[in-house]
Structures are given as C-alpha cells and as structure tokens.
Amino acid sequence: MRKSTSVFLFLFSVGISLLFVSVASADTIYAIAQDLDLHFFRAYSTATPDTVTSINDNFSPGTIYGIDFNSAGTLYGINNSPNEPGGRSLGAIDIATGTYTKLEDIIGIPLTEYISGLAINHTNGTFYVSTTEALFGPSGSSSLYTLDPATGAATLVGNETTANNVEEIAFDALGHLFAIDVGTQSLY
Numbered sequence: 789m790r791k792s793t794s795v796f797l798f799l800f801s802v803g804i805s806l807l808f809v810s811v812a813s814a815d816t817i818y819a820i821a822q823d824l825d826l827h828f829f830r831a832y833s834t835a836t837p838d839t840v841t842s843i844n845d846n847f848s849p850g851t852i853y854g855i856d857f858n859s860a861g862t863l864y865g866i867n868n869s870p871n872e873p874g875g876r877s878l879g880a881i882d883i884a885t886g887t888y889t890k891l892e893d894i895i896g897i898p899l900t901e902y903i904s905g906l907a908i909n910h911t912n913g914t915f916y917v918s919t920t921e922a923l924f925g926p927s928g929s930s931s932l933y934t935l936d937p938a939t940g941a942a943t944l945v946g947n948e949t950t951a952n953n954v955e956e957i958a959f960d961a962l963g964h965l966f967a968i969d970v971g972t973q974s975l976y
Contacts (some may be wrong), residue, residue: 818863818883820852827852829886844886852888854906854956855881859913864937866894866917868903876903878915878940892940901931905956911963917942918954918967930954930969951976 817832827847833839851869858864863881865888876897879890894917897903901919908915915935921928929949933942948954953971960966967976 818855818881820847820855820865829881831883843883847886848888852881853902853904854917856906856908856958858908859910864906864908864915866903866906878935878937892937894935894940894942896942896944897931897933904930904954905958905967906935907957907959907965909959909963909965910961911959916945916957916965918957920953920955928952930967932957932965 815834817834819830819832821828821830828842829844829847831841831843833841851867852865853868855863855865863883865879865881867875867877867879867888867890869876875890876894876899877890878892878894879888881888894903897917897919901921903917904920905918906915907918915937917933917935919931919933921930929947929952931947932945934945935942951967951969951972951974953969954967954976955970957965957967968974969976
C-alpha cells in the first residue's frame with residue numbers, strides 16, 4: 789500500500805512555479821509545474837532535491853487544480869475547466885507518462901465556484917474538494933465538498949467566509965484537514 793501526504797506550496801525556481809504537489813513515498817514528490825502557458829508533470833527526489841525528472845513536458849489539460857494519491861497509489865487530479873477537453877472532471881494521472889485520463893464529470897458544484905483543491909482522507913478514503921468564489925484577493929467565500937469518485941457527484945459539507953480564498957487542501961496522517969487561504973495568506 790502506498791502512503792501519501794499532500795502538501796501545498798508554491799515554489800519559484802528558474803521561472804517555473806509548482807502549482808500542485810503530492811508525495812507518493814518518502815522518496816518522490818510529484819508536481820504539476822507551470823511556465824507561462826506551458827504545463828509540466830515532474831517528479832522530484834527527496835533524497836537529492838536538485839534531481840528533477842521531467843515526465844511530461846506537454847501536460848494536458850492545463851487546468852488541473854489539486855492532485856492527491858489514494859491509498860492504493862493512484863494519483864487523482866481535478867480538471868477545472870468546462871471549456872477544455874475533459875471538462876470539469878475527476879481524472880487519474882499516470883505517474884509513468886504524465887497522462888491525464890478523465891474518469892467522471894464533476895456534478896453538484898455551481899459554476900460560480902472555482903474548484904481549487906483535492907484531498908483524499910486516508911483514514912477513510914473519502915475524497916474532498918475545495919472551492920472558492922474569489923480567484924485572487926480577500927473576498928467571496930470558500931466551500932468544502934465530498935466527491936464520489938465512482939459518480940463524480942459532489943455533496944456540500946459547508947461554506948467558509950473566514951478562509952474565503954482557499955487554494956488547496958490536504959490531510960495529515962491522522963485525518964486532520966488543512967487549508968491554505970491565499971487571500972489572507974493563512975493556514976487553517
């Protein structure tokens with residue numbers, strides 16, 4: 789069984805920003821990176837942080853927001869664009885090729901809410917997605933949904949106005965959920 793922990797961060801190195809990151813094991817961190825309009829799927833060694841393996845230099849779709857591994861080792865991602873191939877969907881990402889395969893359309897989240905994160909609770913296998921109405925800046929609200937990976941159906945857990953611009957979520961090994969609000973630059 790593969791253990792994973794999601795982490796969220798923005799790194800800026802040689803003009804490349806890491807958008808979403810997930811840890812597959814103690815040895816490897818997988819990330820979707822962006823340089824202008826180009827998206828890359830990369831693996832980073834934790835033993836030698838300068839070691840970067842470029843898996844897919846033309847990663848598509850370019851609107852993946854949130855990635856996480858389930859306990860079986862499948863890497864999932866959320867495509868957040870109804871205008872791109874695959875639409876607003878949950879998909880699996882092949883870590884050997886960096887290929888995104890759409891699994892289910894996401895239903896039950898209003899289009900006024902921007903899907904901003906994905907986290908899988910490894911204590912019970914439940915998928916969660918975060919949304920925000922504020923893309924940049926401290927206004928609007930954020931919401932948390934559960935997501936059924938078999939159907940793509942999202943169910944509202946609740947709304948949050950204090951953390952109103954949640955851009956990523958992650959669980960720790962005990963099942964505690966964390967969120968980062970980029971509007972207030974706070975961790976919840």
